[in-house]
Structures are given as C-alpha cells and as structure tokens.
Amino acid sequence: MFRNSHTLVKFYWKHQLNNHFRSSSSIFTRCGSSFHQDRNSENKRYSVYSALSLSFVGALSYYLYKDEIKNYLIENHQVQALRKEAVQEEISCGIRRKDLPTYSSEEVSQHDNPNNGIWVSYKEGVYNITDFVTKHPGGQNKIMMAAGGSIDPFWMVFANHNKSEILELLESMRIGNLRSEDVYKKTADTFDPYALEPVRSKILKVNGKQPFCAEPPPPLLVKNFKTPKDVFYVRNHLPVPIIDIENYELELAVEDDTIKTLTLEDIKKYPKYTVTSAIMCGGNRRSEMADAKPLRGLSWSVGAIGNASWSGARLCDVLNGLGVKEEDYNHVQFEGMDLDPSGIPYGASIPISKAFDPRADVLLAYEMNEEEISLDHGYPIRVIVPGVVGARNVKWCNKIIFSKDESPSQFQQNDYKGFSPSIDWDNVDFKTAPAIQELPVTSAICIPQRGERITVDKNGTIPVKGYAWSGSGKKIIRVDVTVDQGETWHIAKLVAQDPDAKEGRHYAWTLWSLDLPVDKTKGSVEIWVKAVDSAYNTQPESFKNIWNLRGFLCNAYHRVKVDLV
C-alpha cells in the first residue's frame, strides 16, 4: 500500500492556478498539502502535518506568497461560500455530550483492530465503528487508516463526508467524548488542501464541494456537439494538485521498477492523434436510481457527461519499443498527481490489451477541444480511454505501471463496480464484481426538463432534445421516444455524430432531436427515451431491476414529466 511512500512529502509548483491569478498576472507558487504518517508502536495515530511539515522549498514559497494566498481566499467568494456551508453542516456531530464517558487519545488508540474494537474520534466525540468498517462505501482500507485516531484530517480532504446523513450515521455510533487536551485542532498554519482549487464557471451545478463535483444544466449540455471546458462536468476525487510544469515527468514503470521518464515535451514528440470521445461518470443519472430506492453517492442528474476532442500521443506508440510485452502483464495502472491524506495518489487501471491495441485509441492527451487541457480536466496529461468510465480516464497523470494486478486504488478495488439489486451494504463483497470499464448504452432528455411547462406548437408537437451514448465504441443507431408508455414509439433524428469515427470506434456521443407529437388535452405527459447501439443493445426499462448499492450504471429509460400548455 505504501509503494508510493516517496510521494508522501511531495511539493508541487503551480503552473496556472486559476483565472483570477492569470488575469492579475501574478506569479504564484504554492505547496500542496502534505501528510506524514507517524505510526510508532506507542501511538498509532496518524499525525497530519501540513504547513508544519513543509520542506524548505515549499515553506519558502508558502511564506513568500502568504499574503497573496490570504488575499485570494478573501476575494474568492465561491470558495468562501462553500467553506461556510460546509461548516454549517458540521454542527450536529462531534459536540461534547454530558451523558457519555470521556476517553483519552491513548485509550482511543488502543482500539485500532477488530479484536479490541475499532474506535475513532471526530472533534470532541469518540465513536465505535467496528461494525461499520466493512460497509464503508469508500473502502475498508481507507477507513482503517483512521482506526484508533482522529478522522478530522481525513475529512478535510474527503470533505464529502460533511453531509447531514453521514454525520448522523457517525453520531449513531457515538460512545463517548474525547479528553479536551486531545481534541484535534486545525492549527493556524494548517494548509487547507482545497483552499486553492481553480475558480469554476458559475454555470455548473455543484453536487460535491470538496472534492469538487459539478455538472452543467441539461439544456446547456446539448447546445454543442463538443462540450466547452467550462460546461464539461467535473468529478474530482481529491484536491486538485498544483502542477510544477517545469519539473513535470511521466514515469513509466514495470511493477516497482521505473523504466523510463518522459517530459511533456517528450510526449509531444510522438505523433499527435485526435479522438472525439465522450467521458461519463459511472454515477451519471444516479438521482433517478436513488428515486427508485435510496443509495449512497453524489446526486448526479443527467449532466455527468461531456463530449470533447482529445489530442495527444497514443499510449500504444509510447509503449512501442519499451520492451514490455503484452502477454507478460495483465493491467496498465495510471496514477494521478492528486493525493489522499496518506499520500496515496488517485489511481485506476485498464486491461493491458486495451493499452496495446492501436484500435482502442487510448491517448495521453494534452489538448481538449484543440486547447491545452485546463487544470480541472487534468492538465498537463489526462489519460483518455475512449468508451470507458470516466474514473479510468485519469487526470494529472504522472505515472504508468505495467502490472500483473489491477490498480490497488480503492477507486478500482472498492468503488466503481456494479452489483445485483439484492446486494446491500450488509452483504457486499467488492471482490465479486469486476471494476467498471466499458459503459452500457444510455440516453437522456435534456430539453425539456422535468416539471417544465411547455407550449405545444401549432403542429401539435413539442421540441425534445438530448444525447445518447454507448461505451466500447458502439455507435448509436437509433433513439426512440414515447409519450404513451411504449404504445407508440417516435424515432428521433440523430442530429450530431462524429463524422470522423472509424468503424467500431464511435466514442463520441450522439445528439438527437425530435418534434414530439403530444395530446395537449392531456395536460401533462411523461416522455420516455431509449437508445439502441450498433450491437443492438438497448436500455433497461426501469431502475428497479438494475438498482445497485453505489448507484452506478444508471441507464434505464430516462423519463421526464412535463406540463403542456
């Protein structure tokens, strides 16, 4: 697990922080958050050193630009607002309770294994999470890092825990109070890992603040065949890393051994390929599945998808001449420069056959829609794995590993997987399901939106627009729409598809449009859409039978009820 321990104290140099600094032409350098693991036998707590553990270079840059950072934080209303909301949500959990006993951090630390019970502290509270550990949606390994210690520093990074339902769940496991002098304190110098995220377009609806997860409004999504970067959904899993582009290197390794390093310029020397590919989050449309039955995960509407042209070096070209043989390994792992509190990078892997196959079009992309990839979308290098779930299209990639094994990352092992509807958090075993790679066929109505009042035109129709997409390079061949529960299906016009896609490599989405006949006298209609791909796979009708505990693969018919006037 600590193969990447060399990254534990790692400093980044900023290349382009955000538009704010760009426009004021500030030269800005920032050090990333860094966490140090201190696991001595006496006190098995994780200590988090942030500013405190800054190395010389990092510290120097921090202090040189401290005022700029402070000013930035004050000026950046968006970040401030987010933090304020987060704080408000926290108030119901971790407050001292008079009805419970008090424990020292030493006592808590003795409960770091199943035999003694697993305890953690959060603010002033002490919790027995023994029974919950195996059910932790983020994986057992991750939650065990906090065993016997404070979860506060972890939740600074995995700030998506700051939700009422999670705080409530934690509080239900409360067993006591933490001795006042042992309560984890954010020091004045603690560097908030999310303080310097890029400024985002106000267009996006924010589903998760830290890490940042946001999607555009559906009608905007279908305005362009290629989604502009500011409209393109963002699904980060960790704080956005700060990129020291001057010293950027992509490391290529076979298991634990580095075999080559490439600078950005080196990567740009390979033939430049362009592929238009949609990228979709595995949880896109989760809100609809959650309507069928509650589940855990960010509440995405239909916007966790975007379509862009990506340009860069083909991975198969980079692999060529390395001396690595496809048959000797099973997987190609990618690591991002975004780190979790223990210094482990975001990671994912794909089958090695896809990496070696020139027809799979896997890219080390440095351009998105003919421009340098923006920070939120993976600058300087994002791995593009066309037809495959967003989670494997690794942003900020700085390491590629050929391995017998899949990525050890929890996002590969214990997160992006699908299960039978009968599997719940009490009986789930993540090992029984394969990591999601290629995605099934889906479609969505973006215009109109649920609950809208639509004027029926003189021909008795209403305009309906949306997208359709299938993984694995399958082309969308038909989109069917009904307003009478399938008694009559209307065939939509496919208004935009990639004209340059090669046979079997239709990675871009399809935009569709239809003047849908409706009966105005009904007052309202429920519009259903389903798409069919070139393997004639089509969507399941309803969410009930594809429901899964993490809310992935939400590709049932999209149903939108609207009022007619």
Add this chain to the structure above:
Amino acid sequence: MFRNSHTLVKFYWKHQLNNHFRSSSSIFTRCGSSFHQDRNSENKRYSVYSALSLSFVGALSYYLYKDEIKNYLIENHQVQALRKEAVQEEISCGIRRKDLPTYSSEEVSQHDNPNNGIWVSYKEGVYNITDFVTKHPGGQNKIMMAAGGSIDPFWMVFANHNKSEILELLESMRIGNLRSEDVYKKTADTFDPYALEPVRSKILKVNGKQPFCAEPPPPLLVKNFKTPKDVFYVRNHLPVPIIDIENYELELAVEDDTIKTLTLEDIKKYPKYTVTSAIMCGGNRRSEMADAKPLRGLSWSVGAIGNASWSGARLCDVLNGLGVKEEDYNHVQFEGMDLDPSGIPYGASIPISKAFDPRADVLLAYEMNEEEISLDHGYPIRVIVPGVVGARNVKWCNKIIFSKDESPSQFQQNDYKGFSPSIDWDNVDFKTAPAIQELPVTSAICIPQRGERITVDKNGTIPVKGYAWSGSGKKIIRVDVTVDQGETWHIAKLVAQDPDAKEGRHYAWTLWSLDLPVDKTKGSVEIWVKAVDSAYNTQPESFKNIWNLRGFLCNAYHRVKVDLV
C-alpha cells in the same frame, strides 16, 4: 446483381452426403440443382431447368447413381415425411376457381413491372402482387425475379413459403386462373434441390423444413459446454450445397477481380488457431417476441444457439501479404456455395476492420470441436466471426470479396436488421437500419421448461439451469434470477466459461446454475432471468418495447412459468 452469373451453371460433387451413405460405404456423387435464367425480350419468365439443364458431368453422375438416389429417397423416412407434410399444406391455394377469368402465360408475362401491374402464377392460379412487392419479407429484388412468371420453381427452393398463412395471403391477391397448358409442371426429371440434404439427428426440433432449420430441446443444450454437432442448431437459408472437395477453391477478390485462390490444403498451411465461440441466430427466442405481438419468421425457442471450438486459419493471416489495404475498402463479403434459384449464392459481409484485426479472431474454420466441420455446419470452410450474428458466420464459403460496399445479398440488405417497434411492413425501409453484426446480451432458462411440474426439494429450492451470452466478446459477469417479479434477485453460479478466453474476447457462452428458493405453497412460479455482461449491459425487461417486425434480437428477460409440487 449478376456479378455471380458464372455460378449460374455450377456443379457440385459430393464429399460426404450423410451418415447413411457413409455407413454403407457408398461412393456417391450428386449434382446440385441448377437454375438457368432465360430473360429474352419476348418472354420475361424465368425458366427453371433442373435435371433438364444438367451439364455433361452433372448429368452423367446423376444417371450413374439415379437408382441410389431413388433408393435413398425411399429409405429416408425423414425427408419423405417432410415432403408429404409440405404437400398437405399446399392444397388450399392455387386450385382452379370457376368464378375467375383465365389468362395465358403470355398475358401474365406482360405484367412484370409496376406500370402494368405485377402478376405471378402459382399452380393454376394467377395473382396480382403489385401492392405486396415492397412488403415482401424476403426482399423486393427476390420477389421481382418471379414477376410476370411462375413462382412455383422459386418456392421449391424457398420452401418455407409452404405455410398456411402465406398461402392464404397469396390467395387474397388472386385475380384469375392460368391456362391449363401453361401451368408449371414439375417434370419427372426435375431434381428436387432438397432431396439430398444430410440426414439430421432426430434430437432436433424442426422449425423449417426447406431450407432446414432446427434446434435442440433446451435441457439438452446445457448438458455440454461445447455443443456436439448433432445438438447444434441448424439455420440454413438455401439447400445444402454438394461439395466437390477435390476441386474446392476459396477465391479472394477485390471488387470484381480475383486476386488469389486457395485450396483447402493451402488454408491449412496457415497457423492453426482455435477459438471457442457461440453462434446464435438473430431470431433466437423469436417465439417469445411473437407472443407479445405477431410477427413473421421461424418460431425459434431458446435453442437457436450453440457453443463450439472452431479451428482454422485467421482471416487476418490470410489477408497479410495480399496487398489489400484496410483503408481502401469498407467491407469484406463472404459467399457460400449454397445458391438460390437464380444462381446467386448466400452472402454476408462484415466491416473490413474486423477482418484485419488480429484481436477479432475471425477464422476460416475447417474444424468444429476438434473434428472436420460437418456438412450442415459449413464443410469445408465456415467463416467464424466471433461475437457476431450467425448469419455472418458464412457456411460453405468459397469466395471472399474486399469491397467498398456491404454484401448485396438480401440477407445483408433486407433481412437481418432491427427496427423500432413502431415500424411495420407498411412503413419499413430496410436502408434505414444497419445490418445486425454484434449481438446484445441475452440469457435463457433451459431447465426447467415452461409448464413443467417441478418437485421442490427439502431445502425449498428447485434446480434452474441455462446459458448466457453477449456479442462483441463481452464476458458474462453475472446472471440474476427472480421468482417475485424482481423484488428479490438470486445470483446464479457461473458454472462454465471459456478458461482460455483473452481479455475482451469472451466469445464462448456461459452456462449457469442455481438452486432457486421457491415458495411451494404458491403452486406455481414464473422464473425470470437476466444476464449482465462486462460492459454492464443488461437485458431489457419485456418484449413490448423491443418488438421488431422481423423478430430479431429477442433478448428480453426469459420468463418460464412452472408448477411446483
């Protein structure tokens, strides 16, 4: 259309007729049926010369072995029985009617175009089929071959027309009687193209007699991971050709120009590859879709699928060194040695990228389950296109054409395609849908069968078994079974998968099994099954919303109602 006119008078030599002749060690030679097109300006009828038009060699062989043929026909009860039934079905149509006028064949022949109206004769009847031509399920081109003439000889080959509903439909277009002296007469020497079909295993349930289409009983299907040849479904489109193996050649052509020919021995010189691949008919499970709403096509149950290992040369190896460039063409067409009455061979095509891709595992197979491929399954060469509908896995292949265009065959152009449920025979335009290639995910329950009485065992379960498969090389990752309409899903055990399949190339089927908990007190249960493949595509719930006029792609949940005792 008549690119293949050189095949019009083509004679076959038998290699191995059937087990009957094999066991009696007969040396047997047979000529195939041959049809000659006689389209002079005065009489645009198609004349069918069978024994009459035999060339010297064919005639010689026929007369040399006439008695053997006769004896064979007498002895072969199966063939006799089939013919008898076919004759019985014909009685309701084409009989002289006193209420209608009489026309000469000369008068009929003047009605061979839309301007004059399109007439045909059948036995003693004359029919105006003008309005039906565009709705002909077998394609407009095919039916127009009989325009102005007799359809009798065509129906000898396309004997699947001998069905009450088709005869009834024809009779509804009746306008008159044909002059007695012009009525088409099968001469004593007419060679029945179906007279010498291989003798088939009695195991198979016959869905179509001529051409032969048959499937095994479901419980037998899941007895073996590799389906034995006598249990493997047969879906022929034309009479089985007689193979002159001594003179067999596989012709490779670029558009109209032959660039190479290979003997069977030449093909066997390429490296031998083995791929285990299921082959499924595009109409498998059609009977269930027809239950939802009537449609046209053979009534397949769940048995129009089989799984076998196929060995032969990889097509990509054969293409290597030919000088044909993938980027110069779009499709690779295959022709079989089975001919229609006008001498046009069965044909199909696949995208050229699949032919050139070593990872697509397209084979020119000469072995099935480690034995020489039997006559019914495509001896001597069957093209195996793993993951792709059976219709493109061309049997008896003797020609491969690199082309800008798809196969002109009606089976490519106007047959194996999927449509929206709203498309019917009045508004269908076959050009609007792509030819079916890769197939969607499916599954079926083979044990128990519908209506069976099943004894619930002491644990309160019943044994359930079946298969699951997905095209495109997608692996089956899960099979879910329910007896309460999806309230509870039970996960089946995947008992057999191809252990040698490479990542993304899982072409074999998966056999699954489950001891399914049931409530005996309910008296009966309806079992539903759905499979999930490695792209997490799953099956649609019901047939209503995937219904299509030809009854292809019948992959909704399989539902089997049984009684419990």
